[in-house]
Amino acid sequence: ETGVTQTPRHLVMGMTNKKSLKCEQHLGHNAMYWYKQSAKKPLELMFVYSLEERVENNSVPSRFSPECPNSSHLFLHLHTLQPEDSALYLCASSRERQASYEQYFGPGTRLTVT
Amino acid sequence: GIQVEQSPPDLILQEGANSTLRCNFSDSVNNLQWFHQNPWGQLINLFYIPSGTKQNGRLSATTVATERYSLLYISSSQTTDSGVYFCAVGTRAGTALIFGKGTTLSVSS
Numbered sequence: 265e266t267g268v269t270q271t272p273r274h275l276v277m278g279m280t281n282k283k284s285l286k287c288e289q290h291l292g293h294n295a296m297y298w299y300k301q302s303a304k305k306p307l308e309l310m311f312v313y314s315l316e317e318r319v320e321n322n323s324v325p326s327r328f329s330p331e332c333p334n335s336s337h338l339f340l341h342l343h344t345l346q347p348e349d350s351a352l353y354l355c356a357s358s359r360e361r362q363a364s365y366e367q368y369f370g371p372g373t374r375l376t377v378t
Numbered sequence: 379g380i381q382v383e384q385s386p387p388d389l390i391l392q393e394g395a396n397s398t399l400r401c402n403f404s405d406s407v408n409n410l411q412w413f414h415q416n417p418w419g420q421l422i423n424l425f426y427i428p429s430g431t432k433q434n435g436r437l438s439a440t441t442v443a444t445e446r447y448s449l450l451y452i453s454s455s456q457t458t459d460s461g462v463y464f465c466a467v468g469t470r471a472g473t474a475l476i477f478g479k480g481t482t483l484s485v486s487s
Contacts, residue, residue: 297474301419307464309474320473352419363468364408364428367475369421 266290268370270355276376279345285373287338287355293368295361296338298330301352301372313338314361345377380405384465384478391455391485399450399481401465409468410441411475412450416461424450424463455485 268289277283289296298310312320313332327349329341338355354372358365381404391397401410412424425432425439427448432439436455441448452459462482466475 295473306477306479307466307475312473322474354419354421361473362408362470363472363475364470365468366409366411366423366426367466367468368423369413371418371420374419 268355268357268368270370270373272373273371274374274376276378277342277345278378279347281345282341282343284342285340285353285355285375287340287370289336289338289355289357289368289370291357291359291368293357293359294335295358295365296332296335297356297358297367298338298340299354299356299369301354303351307354311340312361319361342375345375347377350375350377380407380467380469380476382465382467382476382478384463384481386481387479389481389483391483393456393485393487395455395485396451396453397455397483399452399463399465399483401448401450401478403446403448403465403467405446406443406469407467408470409466409475410448411466411468412439412448413464413466414459414461415464415480421464452483455483457485457487459483460485 311330331339355370356367358367413421429443462480466477
């Protein structure tokens with residue numbers, strides 16, 4: 265595998281379910297990101313991790329819980345989501361956390377909350 | 379924060395036509411990236427171009443940092459070029475890329 269991979273690609277969950285999104289990067293990068301893309305809106309940054317430490321949390325509700333066990337893996341744990349959380353969730357990585365470095369994106373997980 | 383504006387918002391072309399997409403940004407940046415989002419949602423890196431000119435096949439890009447704009451040129455467009463093209467900028471002091479709203483390109487045969 266090369267680049268940034270994400271699983272699952274599609275997820276349908278009820279509001280009472282708990283699920284997790286997984287991201288893995290094979291680029292040797294030190295920074296990883298979660299972005300959210302809702303319909304008709306620009307991409308929004310959710311979380312940033314640098315060397316497994318969370319360095320940014322953009323006022324994301326606590327029903328989204330990130331985890332970065334090592335510099336190659338990033339998870340987004342989901343629980344008691346709302347229908348408005350339905351969106352495309354994109355993972356990205358870059359060599360370092362500064363936004364001057366090129367970011368590479370995974371294929372995304374399309375989430376539907378029913 | 380930095381504002382990113384893309385134009386036009388929508389573009390419809392016949393196969394074989396050329397096009398120019400524009401990205402204006404409101405402040406100095408250290409990173410400018412062009413992406414193509416395919417129908418399945420994946421963001422594909424086209425160019426990392428904080429300044430200067432680059433070419434990759436039928437695509438080329440130019441960023442004039444002093445005037446705060448970038449242009450993406452698509453020549454001899456193909457149906458597979460359809461999708462949304464995003465410009466995104468970043469600075470050394472920030473962590474997030476700031477995305478524009480995108481240009482939706484439709485190429486018909």
